[in-house]
Amino acid sequence: MRMYLISDNVDTYTGMRLAGVDGVVIHSKKHLKEQLDKSIADKTIGVILITEKFSREFPELIDDVKLNRRLPLIVEIPDRHGTGRKPNFITDYVNEAIGLKL
Template sequence: MSDVAIIGDIDTVTGFKLGGVKRGIIVNNDEEAKDALDELLNDEISIIIITQKIADNIREHINRRLGSDVLPMVIEIPDKSGSSEGGADQMAALIKRVIGVEMVK
C-alpha cells in the first residue's frame, strides 16, 4: 500500500489530478461509487479521498468494506458545493477508527 486516489465528481477529480494525484475515478451515481471503492480496495491504495456527498450516499458500503481496519485511510472532503452536515462527525469516526479512542468535547 503506497498510493493516493480520489473518488468524486469530474471537477473534484480533475482538481486533484492537476495537483498531482495520479489515480482518480469520476463517478456519477451510487453504484459507480461502490464499484470505484471496491476497485481501489482491491488495488491496495493506502489513502482514498472521497467527496462527502458521495460517501454519505454509500456509507453502509464503506462501513461494511472497511470495518475497523486502519488502512486504507478514507478521507472525506467537501465538493465544489461545500461540506455536508456531518463533516465533523466523520472526522471523529476516522479518529476513532485509526487510534481506537472516541474524541469527546
C-alpha cells in the first residue's frame, strides 16, 4: 500500500514529493471530490494525506470517507502555514475519546 497526497498548495506537494509521496494540487470542491473518488478506487492507495484546509472547508466530503470506508485511511496534515489546531489537540482528543483526563 502507498500514500497519496491531496494538497491545496504547491509547497506541501513539493515537500511530500521529495519524501517519495505522489499526489496532486487542487483548488476546488469539484476537483477534491474527483480526486477522492479516484484515490478510493485505486486499491494500491492505503493512506490519503490531505491538508487541513480541505478538512475545514469541505468536512462533508472528508467525513463521508472517514465514516463510511475502512480504506483508505485519511490523515489530515498541516501545510506550510502550520496547523489550525489548538496546541493541546492530542490531549483533548484523548480526553474526549476515552474520557480520561491526562
